[in-house]
Amino acid sequence: MLKFNKPSRLANLSGLPEQNILVQLTKEADKNPNRAVDVSWPIAGSKTEVYTLSCQIVMQKGLIGKPQSATGPRVPEWTLFTETLADPKSITPPAPPVTIWRHTTGDLELLLNLIASEVQGHQKHNDKPITGESIFQNVSTGEFARPSSAQNFPQEPISKALSTGDHQTFGQVTLAGDLSNVDLPSVFQSVNLCKMTGKLNLYHKTVQAEAYFTDGTLVHATAQHAVSGSPLPLSPDQILLELLTWETGTFRFQPGWPATTITIRRRLESFLLEGATLTDYIKSLDNQGFSEQSSLSIVRANEGTLDEALKKGIPVELQLQRDIYSKISNNTPIADLIEDLPKSIWAPIVFNLLNLQLVTISGAKDSVQAIEQIELDLGLAEQASLQLGRPESGVMHFPMFVYFLQKEAARYRKSKLPFSMALFDITCATPSQMDQLVITVGDAFKDHKQPYDILANFETPYTREFALLLPYKAPAASYLFIDNLVVTLRAMGFFAHGNITFGVASFPSDATDVHQLASAASTAKKRAHTKGKHLATFSGVELEPWEELHQKGDSAIASENLEMASDIWLTALTEAESFEESDPRLIVTLDRLSSIYLIQRKFDMAEPLLKLSLDLKNMSGMELEMITTLDQIGRCYYEQEKYLESEQSMLRSADLCSNLYGPEHESLGNVYHNLATVYHVQNRLAEALQAYQSAVSIKRKVLGREHPEVVQLTENYAKLLRRQNHPSNTTSEDMFITGRWKQLRFDPTAVNPSGQRQQ
Known part of the structure; x- marks a missing residue:
């Protein structure tokens, strides 16, 4: 029954x-x-x-x-x-x-x-x-x-900003939001009231933090540099007070992550009260024109009266105040005074020193307009760079690579920003083709590199190979960079004539000096050869079974079997659901599958994957990769006739591209071209004209007036001008002005299987 x-x-x-x-x-x-x-x-x-x-x-x-x-x-x-x-x-x-x-x-x-x-x-x-x-x-x-x-x-309840019920998120997230819309104390109180168990992930600039709760009780906190992963030199209590001063950033709560240790004994209410007081000090400093980039100068230098003066201020440990005061002379940078000190210590002290008129903010910069401009001949730098390596391939000489590698290690000791190094070798059946293959790798590298990335020879007594130096790239970012480089090489037909194998290691996660770093990269490359793969990392993020799906999926894309490729990458996505959000394989999976959907014009299926990829790249500080993803999201919206959403995505892409590459990069011209397309199809002619004008101006400078793209774009611009002046004379010929989406030059994922670029 x-x-x-x-x-x-x-x-x-x-x-x-x-x-x-x-x-x-x-x-x-x-x-x-x-x-x-x-x-x-x-x-x-x-x-x-x-x-x-x-x-x-x-x-x-x-x-x-x-x-x-x-x-x-x-x-x-x-x-x-x-x-x-x-x-x-x-x-x-x-x-x-x-x-x-x-x-x-x-x-x-x-x-x-x-x-x-x-x-x-x-x-x-x-x-x-x-x-x-x-x-x-x-x-x-x-x-x-x-x-x-x-x-x-x-x-407008707080939970409207906290809830993720209306959009898809990765993992077991139940609360998520932006700290510019909701204050962190309210988030803590919500977790406490709901008696939730799990960890609250927080991201602010280059810092990532986790606060652990058990039945709503705050029990532990950690914080580290988001890019390098090195922990901040703060106690859990100091970390929490630091978090409570954040006014920007994002947060995500993941239930089911119990704390492995209990380090916090104080009640949440006491932290909230102390955090509110600390925030008041910081806001008062802001109102006085103070910032962490300011400098301080002594007003009174009489040590005999210093203690008496400090006793009139808010109660702070006297010796700490003396220590900071003793370091101040004239125009002493704040950064030198507060290095490695938490806000809970330095903010009250600086507040005291300023309010008691013991020091003053100094070192204000002159306005740029008031400074006589000195014109530098940037061509000299270009000429000098040609002496550092082989001009035809852009490969730097080995001694210069070692020089820059040492500089990067020294920079880490001050900035705590990580970097990665890759070793790779090229093999081919016909030795006479080797030089051309190296040039092909150099061309692909130029499409992806940041201005500070380096491609070089790597010569030791035992071997001759090549190396990449990738500043500011942690393991996830370096893996994604080289994986995209391999995709570009495949699209360029490289593997029809030769093969390439990479080994990657990162500083400081895999090594603590340059010798260990080179050894770790070499070890990873040997493992890639042993397993018959194009890429291996010293940390081993590419291990089975996901990597097998990765190779099969890419092979299916290369053979233009998109249905098989989408099935394989869907399986890889299921496998990737168990990965941490910081795992580069998750981003690779999302980007590959969404690129297939874009080719198949399944824009409604590509859109949520691209949005999630954008969130993960944002959390990992991958701004370069975000430009392309924002452009692809804009295209998805455009093809679905969601023009306002497309416009917002393209404006954000343009802003990032301009900040990273400057106002005259070719890809910024393509972004403006796509933005003009969005405006044009809505008949917003004035805005379309402005976007077209920006695109024409950039591409003329970069490509030259006679370049076919510039000629075509200029004709489109002229036709739109005529249409604005004579709207009744619109013909069907004008419709192609809003034609296909322009592909960004550094785009590693939107690869047309036929090998032809979109026009």
């Missing part, structure tokens, strides 16, 4: 449920994941209808909409519906329930506001307000509950 899991019910309410009711629903549902738990309360103005909120624990879905595994993470799924109570005196069955919405979230604040929004929206159409008069008195099986206390729900 079949048995049905009938929902269990909590005691009926006489008004809106409060947070403790939602917590109780969650706990009851968690006891039996196959059974829902319901609670009901009356609909205003009705004697027979009620709202019912149902909670059931379900498996967390993964990136592609499937449960991650049978034993994966579980989350509450909430259903709000209306139902009519059965009349015990009538033989007519009640009407079936009507579902209002279904939502999967662990954010109880969000849920409360969704419920309130629905009830208040319904209440506007009724004369009678919700009262304590319970319709459950007519139901013999019902129980009375105490009337809920009146609640005034805000129009």
Whole structure:
């Protein structure tokens, strides 16, 4: 005989449920994941209808909409519906329930506001307000509950900024948002109120931090440089106070990550109070024109009266104040005074010194307009660079590579910004083709490199090979860079004539001096040869089984079998769902699969993958890669006729491209060209003209007036001018002005299988 899991019910309410009711629903549902738990309360103005909120624990879905595994993470799924109570005196069955919405979230604040929004929206159409008069008195099986206390729900609750219910995120994220929209103390309080267990990931500039909670109690905190991974020299308490001063950045909460240690003993409330005081000090300093790039100068130098003066300020350890004061002379940079000190120590001290008029802010810069400009001959640098290596391939001589490698290691000791080194060799059956293959690698490298990246010979007594020096690239970024370089070489036909094998190591994660770094890169390259792969890292992120799918997927793309390629990369995406967000293989998977969908014109399927890839690149500081991804997202929106969204994505891409490459880079011209396309199709002719003008100006300088692209673009611009002056004379010939999306020059993923660039 079949048995049905009938929902269990909590005691009926006489008004809106409060947070403790939602917590109780969650706990009851968690006891039996196959059974829902319901609670009901009356609909205003009705004697027979009620709202019912149902909670059931379900498996967390993964990136592609499937449960991650049978034993994966579980989350509450909430259903709000209306139902009519059965009349015990009538033989007519009640009407079936009507579902209002279904939502999967662990954010109880969000849920409360969704419920309130629905009830208040319904209440506007009724004369009678919700009262304590319970319709459950007519139901013999019902129980009375105490009337809920009146609640005034805000129009824009904090949970609107916290919730990720309306968009897809990676892993087990239940809260996420931007610190420019919601303050961090409110985030901490939300986690505390909901008694959540997990870690809160926070990202601000070049710092990544984690705060661990157990049943809503803050128990541990860590922080490290986001790029190098080296920990900040701060205690967990100091880290938390540092976090509470952040006003920009992003956060994500991941449940199910218990802390392995307990280092925080203080109550959250005490941190919030101290953090608020610290924030007040910092805001006061800001109002006085202070910044961490400022300098300080002594006003009074009488050491005999220093202690007496300091005692008049806010209470701070006297010796610490003396130590910082003793380092100040004239125009002493703040950075030299506060190096490795947390804000909780230096901010109150600097606040005291300024407010007690012991020091003053100095060293203000003259305006750029007031300084006599000195013109530098930049051509001299270009000529000098030709002497550093082989001009035809751009390969630097080995001694200069060693020189720059040592400089990069020295820079790390001050900046703590990582860098990577790759060793690679090229093999071919015909030795006479070697020089041309090296030139091909140099051309591909130029398409991807930043101005400070270096390609060089690498010569030792044992071997002759080549090397890459990649400043500011941690293991994830360096892996992605070389993987994209291999994709470009494949599109250029390199592998029809030769083969290339890379080994990559990063500083300081794989080595702590340049000798160890070279050895680690060499070891990784040997492993790549042993396994028959193009790329291996010393840390081993490319190991099976994902790498096998990677190679099969790329082979399918190269053979133009896109259906097979998409199936393989979908499988790789399922495999990648278990990776950490910082794992470069996740970005590679998302980019490959989205590039296939772009070629197949499946823009609705490419869009969510590209958005997730953009988020991950943003967290890893991969600004160069973000330009291309933003452009591809803009194209997806454009092809789906979401023109406003496309415009926003393209403007962000243009801003990043301009900041990284300057105002005259060819790819910035392509971004403006695509932006003009977006404006043109909306008939926003004035804005389209401005974007076309920017594109024409850049491409004329970069490519020359006679270049076919410049000629075509100039003709499009002229036709748009004529159309603006004579709109009635628009012909079908003008339609191609809004033609195909322009591919960015450094784009490693949007590869046309036929090998032809888009025009």
